[in-house]
Amino acid sequence: MYRTKTCGELRAANVGEIVTIAGWVDSARDHSGVFFVNVRDRYGKTQTVFDAAADAALFELVKTLRNEDVVQITGEVLARPEGLVNPNMSTGEIELKATKLVVLNRSEPVPFLPSAPEIPSEETRLKYRYIDLRRPEMQRVLTLRHRITKTLRDYFDENDFLEVETPILGKSTPEGARDYLVPSRVTQGAFYALPQSPQLYKQLLMIAGYDRYVQVARCFRDEDLRADRQPEFTQLDVEMSFVEMEDVIDIVSKLVQRLMKEVKGVDIPLPLPRITYDEAMERFGHDAPDLRFGMELKDVTDIAKTVDFKVFRSVAESGGRVRGINVKNAADKFSRKDIDGLTAWTGEQFGAKGIVWFKVDAQGVLTGSSAKNFSAEALEAIGKKLEVEPNDLLLFSCGDFNLTCRVLNGLRRRLAAQLKLYDPDEMNFCWVVKFPMFHWDEEENRWVAEHHPFTAPLVEDLPKLDGGPEEISAIRAQAYDLVLNGFEAGGGTIRIHDPNIQNKVFGLLGMTREQAKEQFGFLVDALQFGAPPHGGLALGLDRVVMLFAGIDNIRDCIAFPKTTKASDLMTGAPAEVEKKQLDELAIKSTVVKEEPKP
């Protein structure tokens, strides 16, 4: 046994005990005659003291210690003398009077010190991730992640869910994200696909009668990355039989309540707020609205139809929308140049042609360079619609509905962050429901499922399956997203278990039953053999951890993450392989390598 105590647990109550601790040298301070070593492990830091007068040989040894050496130290726990207690350390009441030091391993000088106040560049941190993970902040987040995962598993276990593992090597399916492929050696020319999610397997488990399934499942998507997206990520995957949408929402809402209680120590009331997709798009311009602050989108298309201002009027008359937000009490915070900056940003980011803005003067009148194009009545009507007060800043976007959504959602989020309109510690959950079932894909000239082809329509919308394009686009799905602080934390659907409806949906998606069978054969078959009504949900575990940890980057809640180019700076993956390996797989790269020029 290398230790009897960790570096985080000694307190005044332990004074007088002889203990052994082990860990890394966090700092070593030589005062000639007395020498302090802070020893660090996962649990904390403990100060140890070496006295030259007490043991000269021991003192010679401790003087050789350097940062990040691994040591084992035995000694007596002493109360720190009066005035020398360190209130910044949890173990600051005591110190260890060392009588024995074993250097378990020396460390080369590390690229950076875990205890350093400056955080190295992310590139350096990822390259030496094992050093980075020694930092207390990383340990905090990974510990939080464990607690969240454990709470999830406990909760579902208590509710009769079974955790079942599903395959990593599966079959590629056409819909959804790009697959990661794994070549088969035994069947040359054939490929496995890594799962984008265990979607199909969990439905099979329902058909198999495992009516409450849960899995902490690794998922893979070969798409471009973001701050909140990794090529491999973890879902908390849930599926239940004999349930309706309300049952799934209920059990997940209670899970959220439990997580908030156990992780944050906060009681939150149920039911969680609920908003429809249409309302979310209308009021916030996004299907994952951030409800921590207002600044809601207001529609002034009707007023725009009556004004001389061509930009507004032509859009309004040709079926577009004119919408705006009211940035309360911010007119004096934004110069003309600032607003030009916002305009340029919306152009670059969302393709907006421009932003029309007004400032509200002390009399409550809309002013600004565009104001001269509007009648006093129109300005007043706009002001009334946006509930203006003096010093408000109004920003308008016009164009097709989706463009105004993107532009105003972007502005709303950016400005709220900039103006600190919300408490960064707040955890704001809501459900978004009644999503559209299909959308028309202009490029492929066909209907595409918003979720996946097995999602059930709302019962009241079933007749529209036989209608024209207008009705089809109005069909809503039994789909629900859990939204947290403007992020989609999870989403799910009730699945179709009626083969007639399933065939209609396949038909709408331009698939014959035969084609569907080819792509999802096993599931289409299985649905014929007594599929119970079922549905479920998947929670993006990494994102949930990120939001609970109060950080803005998914990489920091994953032990060994990948860069935005999906490479691992520590291992060097992905990397070329030996020709022999490719030959076994009957694979030949078509990449043309440039010869290095002399």
Add this chain to the structure above:
RNA sequence: GGGGUUGUAGCUCAAUUGGUUAGAGUCCCGGACUGUCGAUCCGGUGGUUGCGGGUUCGAUUCCCGUCAACCUCGCCA
């Protein structure tokens, strides 16, 4: 695939309008100090300014290309 930001010592950063020997803190090495806790003090090692071109008498600085990290649009549920 597009747009943007960044790249200088192991690490974190600085360097005037393009100017002469590229600095500081920290780490590391040596020394001093008996109560520090981001110890302090003295001395020292350490540089392909990401890489490749170009402009210039002269480039860390300006231009072009390229690589990498990050942010983002497209993409992705």
